[in-house]
Ligand SMILES: NC(=O)C1=CN([C@@H]2O[C@H](COP(=O)(O)OP(=O)(O)OC[C@H]3O[C@@H](n4cnc5c(N)ncnc54)[C@H](OP(=O)(O)O)[C@@H]3O)[C@@H](O)[C@H]2O)C=CC1
């Protein structure tokens with residue numbers, strides 16, 4: 001079955017469901033298998049990032065599927081992201097070219113600024129001071145954005161967007177850009193439902209992509225015992241009634257909110273399960289009851305960056 005698409009503000013079609021490619025502990029071969037499985041199942045939207053250090057494996061999987069005639073390059077929507085130590089404008093084009101090349105492509109469908117805060121340039125992805133806090137760079141993300149626009153002008157990326165930006169940061173880019181961001185990719189799941197930021201972005205024609213849509217894989221920074229939406233008894237009840245899995249109900253709930261989820265699974269059966277979400281519809285009551293489960297639990301909150309002036313999570317949304 002072909003995945004429905006969402007129109008981006010530049011007219012491009014964005015598959016309404018994608019496949020995530022974090023986390024990096026996956027062996028390169030398993031990442032390659034995962035992406036091959038995803039393409040065989042029908043996923044056409046792959047969410048990658050230089051930070052995940054597996055774009056070469058993602059690229060090999062794409063190449064094999066194109067060579068086998070399973071897909072053509074144009075059928076796919078491939079996203080990559082610019083990491084925080086490469087925000088300086090002259091580094092942006094360089095890193096975009098690196099992701100294009102590692103992925104074995106001629107262009108990216110979407111290139112995102114991974115986080116709004118710039119960190120000290122150099123080889124270290126997360127340079128920290130003696131107290132363990134990230135060392136900032138003084139690059140302003142508006143200057144980074146200008147270089148992102150150049151990536152479009154140079155045809156390295158068809159669309160550009162942001163990730164983990166709060167409403168003020170999205171607005172600041174919109175107020176100063178030549179090319180509008182098409183997407184804000186943010187953490188979004190039943191325990192961090194982001195309804196205010198989704199509404200804010202939608203009103204400005206910026207599509208929200210949900211990262212960590214199932215609540216994410218457990219992180220070393222998550223306090224032990226952090227509740228996970230995948231174990232929620234209320235969602236389980238809806239899932240049982242509908243003979244669906246909890247993951248399917250969560251993914252469906254996001255899609256019905258107009259958000260594009262990018263769940264990741266290294267298991268073929270779960271990848272299939274996560275893809276089979278277009279044959280049912282949650283009722284308004286079911287949507288409302290999942291909305292009511294919000295607990296403002298953020299998994300990807302980047303504690304090392306809390307002192308950075310552009311840390312995004314100090315305001316309500
Ligand atoms: N922009 C950003 O800053 C960020 C972007 N991302 C992107 O978002 C993607 C998705 O987020 P991610 O952190 O991977 O978390 P997800 O919310 O996709 O959850 C992944 C976890 O859920 C498990 N899982 C997957 N499917 C099912 C299922 N059907 N039933 C039960 N468990 C399941 C996976 O295990 P298993 O693999 O064993 O199935 C894994 O442990 C990432 O892969 C990445 O591409 C993520 C974080 C931050």
Ligand SMILES: O=C1CO[C@H](CO)[C@@H](O)[C@@H]1O
Nearest residue numbers: 022049219299300301302
């Ligand atoms: O994409 C990502 C994957 O998860 C990491 C750890 O939470 C995030 O920092 C990063 O933005």
